[in-house]
Amino acid sequence: MCQSVEERNLDPFIVDVDDILEVVREYFPEWESPDELCLDAEAIERLASVIGLQSSWVKHQSTSLYTDPFLLEDKIRRLGKEELAALFLKAWRPIVELEQLSPHSLAGAVSYWRNLLPTNERWLKRASQKTDLGATTRKELVKQRILAEKAFSEELQTFWEELKQSVKGGEKIRYWDFIGAETFAETMKRAYMTSFLITYGYATLEIHRLEEEVFIKPFKKPRNIVGSKQLVSIPVSISIEEWMKWKRGELD
Amino acid sequence: MKRKAYYARKIKGATHLLFYRHHRKPGVKGWELRRKLGSDYPKVLKILDSYLEKLDLQVNTIFEEPVPTDKPTPSQLDKARFYVTLRGDITSEEVKMMGWRIDDIAGLATAISCILSKKGKASRTDVEGLLRNKLPGWRVDMNMNRYISSGYLAEDENNQLYLDWRTRAEIDRKTLVDLLLGAEG
Numbered sequence: 001m002c003q004s005v006e007e008r009n010l011d012p013f014i015v016d017v018d019d020i021l022e023v024v025r026e027y028f029p030e031w032e033s034p035d036e037l038c039l040d041a042e043a044i045e046r047l048a049s050v051i052g053l054q055s056s057w058v059k060h061q062s063t064s065l066y067t068d069p070f071l072l073e074d075k076i077r078r079l080g081k082e083e084l085a086a087l088f089l090k091a092w093r094p095i096v097e098l099e100q101l102s103p104h105s106l107a108g109a110v111s112y113w114r115n116l117l118p119t120n121e122r123w124l125k126r127a128s129q130k131t132d133l134g135a136t137t138r139k140e141l142v143k144q145r146i147l148a149e150k151a152f153s154e155e156l157q158t159f160w161e162e163l164k165q166s167v168k169g170g171e172k173i174r175y176w177d178f179i180g181a182e183t184f185a186e187t188m189k190r191a192y193m194t195s196f197l198i199t200y201g202y203a204t205l206e207i208h209r210l211e212e213e214v215f216i217k218p219f220k221k222p223r224n225i226v227g228s229k230q231l232v233s234i235p236v237s238i239s240i241e242e243w244m245k246w247k248r249g250e251l252d
Numbered sequence: 253m254k255r256k257a258y259y260a261r262k263i264k265g266a267t268h269l270l271f272y273r274h275h276r277k278p279g280v281k282g283w284e285l286r287r288k289l290g291s292d293y294p295k296v297l298k299i300l301d302s303y304l305e306k307l308d309l310q311v312n313t314i315f316e317e318p319v320p321t322d323k324p325t326p327s328q329l330d331k332a333r334f335y336v337t338l339r340g341d342i343t344s345e346e347v348k349m350m351g352w353r354i355d356d357i358a359g360l361a362t363a364i365s366c367i368l369s370k371k372g373k374a375s376r377t378d379v380e381g382l383l384r385n386k387l388p389g390w391r392v393d394m395n396m397n398r399y400i401s402s403g404y405l406a407e408d409e410n411n412q413l414y415l416d417w418r419t420r421a422e423i424d425r426k427t428l429v430d431l432l433l434g435a436e437g
Binding site: 087 | 343
């Protein structure tokens with residue numbers, strides 16, 4: 001989560017630093033091996049960078065240039081072009097400058113002129129390719145990805161069934177174990193479909209922030225979550241490096 | 253008399269340096285002025301500025317970030333860039349004579365304020381979305397490219413927009429934001 005905040009410019013205040021520190025403090029006496037201590041150290045390092053981001057956020061809020069983006073955007077939308085231009089002219093002090101020929105610019109011009117092709121060569125017309133008219137089939141359109149093989153809702157339903165099968169009587173499955181596939185392209189497609197499963201209330205995510213582990217929990221029946229509670233967006237990073245780690249079993 | 257002649261000569265030198273473009277970008281760095289005019293170049297610029305006032309022009313100093321809040325040190329002045337800019341306001345008729353349409357100016361104001369409100373960085377898609385509110389779709393991309401090539405905006409490989417050197421040199425950003433927020437829209 002801290003990594004997501006750092007890399008994706010998310011609001012650093014979504015990380016509850018006190019809460020995480022409390023957990024680290026609680027379990028610290030139990031750690032013995034260097035690996036466990038290293039993980040703790042890494043967590044603290046990430047937290048420190050989040051605190052750094054929180055600090056710069058506060059600094060920016062307190063500068064004279066801080067403006068509520070929504071307020072300013074609203075003002076811009078409401079103002080007419082003429083009014084906007086008139087306001088801008090009160091803050092604009094254009095530079096006064098004279099451009100002149102110099103040995104450097106002359107050398108550039110000569111080089112450009114020498115390399116310039118004659119107009120009859122530059123404006124050569126390309127002959128257009130003639131193709132015969134013909135009929136196509138649905139199969140052909142599917143192959144060319146103009147039509148989808150299955151309706152999206154049908155595909156989503158199948159994917160949900162697959163998720164329910166994958167948890168094998170348990171409640172949840174690790175995110176990467178579900179989306180991970182033989183190829184990176186297929187993995188991306190599964191991550192994309194998973195995001196729809198969650199958005200449309202077929203499943204939910206369970207995030208263990210400290211361990212940086214994400215699980216998917218399928219619902220038995222789709223739930224209508226829109227409007228029933230505050231929705232949040234959760235960015236999940238899918239990179240080729242992570243996919244390779246998963247393939248090598250390093251994400252376990 | 254000798255002293256007066258000394259400064260008259262220095263002011264001429266400063267005028268040549270500041271008005272004529274020597275590099276890809278206009279303006280002169282403090283260290284260049286020091287090398288050509290001597291270590292008392294801040295004083296020379298002050299005298300030149302008072303001459304230019306009668307012509308509604310000024311010598312504008314743009315410091316590197318962070319901008320010094322107190323009297324700048326010689327090192328901060330050396331790293332700063334000096335420009336000659338207009339001192340007073342410019343009218344919309346004059347702007348048209350300079351080759352700017354009202355649409356272009358409104359678009360530039362929108363883009364700059366949008367980036368300013370988002371901590372100095374905004375995605376090109378967001379800015380273009382806001383611009384579509386003011387300009388016809390086919391002009392949006394063209395205008396954005398113009399703002400970038402003129403040095404008002406910069407774009408990185410992730411299509412993120414930033415304020416570039418010309419915005420820092422020509423636009424009083426705080427005044428712009430204050431005016432926009434104070435406007436009755």
